[in-house]
Amino acid sequence: MKSVWLLILFITFSIVGYSQSKMSTNTSLLLMSLKHDTLSENYSKRIDKRFAVRMLGNERYVNAFIHLSDADKAYPALEELGVKVNSKFTGVITASVPVNEIESIAALDYVTYIEVGTPVHDLMDNARVAIQADDVRQGIDLPHPFLGTGVIVGVVDMGLEYGNPNFYNYDKTELRVKRVWDQQNSTGTSPEGFHYGTEFTTEDDILNAEYDTDSECHGTHVAGIAAGADTIDNVFYGIAGDADLAFVGYNGEFDGWDNISICDGIKYIFDYATSVNKPCVVNLSLGAWFGPRDGTSTFDKLTDSMQGEGRIVVAAASNEGDLPNHISKTFSSESNDSLSSFTKFSIATEGFVEIWGERGMKYTIQLFSYNIVDKKVRTYFDRIDASLEAGNEKIYSFTDRYKEGFEGEVSIVSEISPLNGKPHVTISQNFHLLIGGNYIGFTIRPITSGTVHAWVDDENGMTFTNLGINGYTSGDGKNSITEIGSGKRIVTVGAYVTRNSYTDMKGKNHNSGEIKGDIASFSSLGPTPDGRIKPEVTAPGSMVVSSISSYYDHLRSETILYKKEWNGRECYYAAKQGTSMATPCVAGAVATWLQANNNLTPEDVKSILKKTSIQDSFTGRLPEDGSNTWGYGKLNAWEGVKECLKMNPEGIESETVKPVIILSNDSNGFNLLFTQPSDHTKISVFDINGRQINDRQINGVGSGEEIPIRLEGVSSGLYIVKVISGYYSFVSKVILK
Incomplete structure (x- = not known):
């Protein structure tokens, strides 16, 4: 054992104690990477990518939440240190912060806590029929069609083609x-009150800008589900096709995207909705692995505060329901037990572990390296008390691949989070070489009773495993709702299966192996650590077809079902799956509900979901407060509009009520409700090949008269x-069921 100890560098950092207690674990990890000059260049680059460190002029900047006890007194000192303030909330600001000044900022009297941003990732037709959105669109048994008229649908995402x-x-x-x-385009003027990105406000400027990035298409797909209106020679359009759209996009220039940018984006969209006096729903088909996941994170609290009457945020549950990314254990006060596990890499050899204990709980954590061939622990590292108010910071550098089995670094940071009083540990692993059979493990030992949860980040396929060893714990998919979907007022969406196969444009069939009608295997599960049931609802999320950006440079033909020419470009419609796709189904439905009642609150939306969501043979009979798989059930957009009209019988009047409304379509035909009188009227019905299958002449029709068309x-x-x-004249599509 003595020879092994000589191969590992143990480095303990002492960032000014008072300042350290005012910094999040992620902030400390960033500073550790800067202070430890023996870290590999690869590790430093990874840290920069993780925290979206970018250059502004000659200075390295990072986004941060800064908590303030007195904002007015803090601003002059922050400005002097080069801080660029973006969004302002009660007691908290978002800001672009010079990396080299983070410690100085934390040391300011009126700064109580600083959190650098944590990474955010995206979470990757018959969907409309399943949620009865076509009934809403056609106005069946409703005063008129509901298409999101007079409502703003906001999308914060990447891969947005503005002129699709x-x-x-x-x-x-x-x-x-x-x-x-x-947000990452620095060529033009930033939105008022913000200090980064470029805003486009006119149709010409928006069309000339074209897109945010050609390396993604996710945002165009998501926005198309929520509010696509391309109904000409195309069946793959969205739900709220008459809603206005507001986009916040990221183009990948700095290889990172953080929760602070998302928070700024939500505020920007809501501010625009306020300026035009319209209700608004924001779609977040995004997730973040880092955070307490209990509604106490700064992001969750600020997002909750921005919501209210006519201001709704809909977010994805995440796609980790079938992944072993979580472990937990509840310890009694008399327990001598422990919780031990190993981390396993499947794609790359880097990743992070987050551990959150219950508020007021005390525990220790000890890392160790293990060789599965020798079946023994090679090295035990320091046992760290996660309950220390001042926190801990350590880096272990591995320098001999042959003796230890690794080359790279492991960092561990702890704090008592001021956000919730919970003992919190973050472990970062970065190996540029890992010899097979070698693993990093950890053991958590309780000092007092309480529950501990641990999660790994999924970016590089990192999971928990017990390596088949008794007494060690493998991961599960429980408590897998990620940050962004964990907010207390956010409407969180899981995914179920409405399509399990499709044939691409080359005639090749693709099958997911999922069961139609059942929950999607990947859909993340509740509850949250504080015991709340999540998600609130499920919606179609398997092989959903929607538009993708025509500028996307990694197009895969096997995902394409349909293409068309538009403004000299080939535009494609592709199948994708994930709670990313389920979320805009709900956001689009909420837009139609806001048309019916523009004063809906998040609590109203959840109440409507509770009253109207579908329960069937797959969901089973759900508890009154829902389940941690299905929430309240499957989305029913049509019944939701009816419920909104009960709450507000007036609704928002359509700007142009159609002269004819299609009602009560079934397998034998449909009824036409005339909202305007007519004298000589010709009614014709065609199939999708243009063949006329019905023709009828009527001499006179009165306003409010209903004419049956039998087929x-x-x-x-x-x-x-x-x-x-x-x-x-009036032309519309109708689906015979």
Whole structure:
């Protein structure tokens, strides 16, 4: 053992004690990477990527939440240190912070806590039918169709093509994208009150900007599900096709995206909605592995504070329900027990572990290296008391691959989080070489009773394993709702399966192996650590087809189902899956609900979901407060609109009520409700090949009169109905069920 100890450098940092207690574990990890000059260049680059460190002029900056006891008194000192303030909230600001001044900022009298941003990632048709969005769109048994008219749908994402045909109005005469903030585009003017990115506010400027990045297409797919309106020769459009759109995009220039940028993006969209006096729903098909996941993070608290009447945020549950990324244990006061596990890499040899104990709990943690061939621990590291108010900071550097089995670094930082009083540990592993059979493990030992949860980040396929050793714990998918979906007012969405196969444009069939109607295997599970049931609802999230950016440079033909020409470009519709796809189904539905009642609060939306969500043979009979798999059940957009109208019978009047509304479509036909009178009227029905299958002449129709159109003998599917009178013409699609 003595020879092994000589191969490892144990480095303990002493960032000024008072300042350290005012910094999050992630902030400390960043500073440790700067202070430890023996760290590998690879590790330093990874740290920079993780925290989205970027250059502003000649200075390295990072985004941060800064908690203040007296903002007015703190601002002059912050400005002197080069801090660029972006969003302002009660007691908290978001800011761009010079990395070299972080300790000085933390030492300021009126700064109580500083948190650098944590990474955020995306979470990657018949969906409309499953949630009865087509009934909403056609206005069946409703006063008129509900398409999100007069509502803003905000999307914070990446891979956004601003001029995609799905983002125009139904007749393609107007672009519905009204605002764009490209957060990493530094070529133009930033939005008012912010100090980064470029804002585009006119249709010409938005179209000239074209897109945020060509390395992704996720945002265009998501926005198309929520609010796509490309109904011409296309069945893959979205739900709230008459809503205006506001985009916040990230173009990947600095290889990182953090929760602080997302928070700024939500505020930007809500501020725009306020300026035009419209209700707004923001879609977040995103997740973050780092944070307490109990609603006490700064992001969750600020997002909760921004919501209210006509201000709703809908977020993804995440895609970790089938991954062994979580372990937990509840210890009694008399317990001599422990919780031990190993971390395993499947893609790369770097990753992070986060451990959160219960508020007021005390425990220790000890890292060790293990060789599965020798079946023994090679090295025990320091036993760290995670309950120390001042925290701990250590880096272990491995320098001999042959003796230890690793080359690289392991860092560990602890704190008592001022956000919630919980003992919190972050472990960072970065190996540029790892010889097979070698693992890093850890053991948690309680000092007092309480529950401990631990999660790994999934970016590089890191998981928990017991290596088949008795007394060690493998990971599970429980408590797998990630940050962003964990907020107390956020509407969190899981995914179920409406499509399990498709045929691509080359005629090749693809099958997911999932069961139609059942929960998607990847859909993350509740509860949250504080015991709340999550998600609130599920929606279609398996092989959902929607638009993707035509600028995407990694296009895979096997995902493409349909393409069309638009403004000289080939535009594609592709299948994707994840709670990322389920979330905009709900956001689009909420937009139609806000049209019916523009004063809905997050609590109203959750109440509507509780009353109207579908329970079936797959969900089973759910408890009154929902389940940690299904929430309240499967989304029913149509019943939700009805519930909104009960709450607010007036609703928001449609700007242009259609002269004809399609009602009560079934396998034998449909009814036409005339909202305007007509004299000589011709009604024609065509199949999707343009063949006329019904023709009817009517001499006179009164306002409010309902005309039945019978189509016995025709197959179910999509048809076109055309009404021509002396006063108007009307064309629409109808689905015979």
